[in-house]
Amino acid sequence: MTDTDIPLWAACLVVALALGGAGFSLIGAIGLIRLRTFYERVHAPTLGATLGMALIVAASVVFFSMDEGRLVLRDLLIGLFLTVTTPVTLILLGRAATYRDRTEGNADAPPDP
Amino acid sequence: MSRLLPHPLLSLALAVMWLLLNAPVTPATLLLAGLVGWLVPFVMLALRPDAVRARAPGVILRLAGTVLVDVVRSNIDVAKVILGLNRGERRTGFVSIPLDLRDPYGLTVLSIIITGAPGTLWVQYESATGRLLLHVLDLTDGDDWVRRIKDRYERPLLEIFR
Amino acid sequence: MSAPLILAYGLGLAQAMLVLAMALAAWRVLRGPRAQDRVLGLDTVYLNGMLTIMVHGLRTGDGLSFEAALVIALLGFAATLALAKFLMQGEVIQ
Known part of the structure; x- marks a missing residue:
């Protein structure tokens, strides 16, 4: 249980941001289940990695800034790190899937650029 | 690109990162951030990356x-x-x-x-x-x-x- | 309602949603069908786990969760990269 003395409006803002972020992440995970092929599914986790992450980072910045009474921006580092790393993992994973599909001659393998 | 400050942008980014991790800012963390930002980019000299020329x-x-x-x-x-x-x-x-x-x-x-x-x-x-x-x-x-x-x-x- | 009560319930709900997202991603890891689907699911489990820890840090007002979240983000990045590389060549280090 939290024992902070942050004002009511800040608590509502934090909760709204966190729920929005969690909502986008959840929709991304649902997409991982609902979409039919790998190349469609690979788009789904980006939802959590961009807007979902950004909203939760914003909630964290608001909460700790109000709680400690000064601007706490260190959570932005997580945002920066994820923004730079998520495309790298997704591109490499896409390349791996492309390579595997092409060598096996699958019908839904990507065409040549 | 001078010899004293090989990658100014990287130095700035490292110093800011150090300050964010070690907030609140005190003279001691400021000094350490400056040191980290100044010394760590020398590691990059061994890697010889192409210079980034971002304009506009x-x-x-x-x-x-x-x-x-x-x-x-x-x-x-x-x-x-x-x-x-x-x-x-x-x-x-x-x-x-x-x-x-x-x-x-x-x-x-x-x-x-x-x-x-x-x-x-x-x-x-x-x-x-x-x-x-x-x-x-x-x-x-x-x-x-x-x-x-x-x-x-x-x-x-x-x-x-x- | 008081601020701590709103925080406790709202952030608890957010955490539950993120845990559900982790469960869905874990189902994709188990289900497949191809290896790349499993790796994608694992990456999503890492991502949502990291977000869960961040929300947990908000709920307890504990700044140390930041370090845990950063470590999970780093591990998730390295793990997914290694697995994707493995799928591409069959060997991690060449």
Whole structure:
């Protein structure tokens, strides 16, 4: 249980941001289940990695800034790190899937650029 | 690029990162941040990366704004696709785009923008022909993806990494 | 309602949603069908786990969760990269 003395409006803002972020992440995970092929599914986790992450980072910045009474921006580092790393993992994973599909001659393998 | 400060941008980024991790700012953390920002970039000298020449700060800011708006918009679009809120048939598939951008740093930024925005994935880039293969989740809008990528992202990047 | 009560319930709900997202991603890891689907699912489990820890840090007001979240983000990045590389060549180091 939290024992902070942050004002009511800040608590509502934090909760709204966190729920929005969690909502986008959840929709991304649902997409991982609902979409039919790998190349469609690979788009789904980006939802959590961009807007979902950004909203939760914003909630964290608001909460700790109000709680400690000064601007706490260190959570932005997580945002920066994820923004730079998520495309790298997704591109490499896409390349791996492309390579595997092409060598096996699958019908839904990507065409040549 | 002087010998005393080989990578000024990297130095600044490291110092700011150090201060963010060690907030609140005191004279001691400020001194350490300065030391870290000054000494660590010398490691990069051994790697000999090509110098980053980014120009036109105004264009960089405008591109950042465009990307921010596009990421939020495509998040909502992809969420609609996943939840099945769109009427009609959805087409998905690959798009091939001829790129004029050749600078490696420019291509890196372009790949981060395209993959970071939900709904588009950078699949393959052929450096010999300069052609890029994208996977697009919602192709229903038609063939304006080529123009969209070139106008919104490639042109500013060509100006920045000239 | 008081601020701590709103925080406790709202952030608890957010955590529950993120745990559900982790469960869905884990189902994709188990279900497959191809290896790349499993790796994608694992990456999503890492991502949502990291977000869960961040929300947990908000709920307890504990700044140390930041370090845990950063470590999970680093591990998730390295793990997914290694697995994707493995799928491409069959060997991690070549």
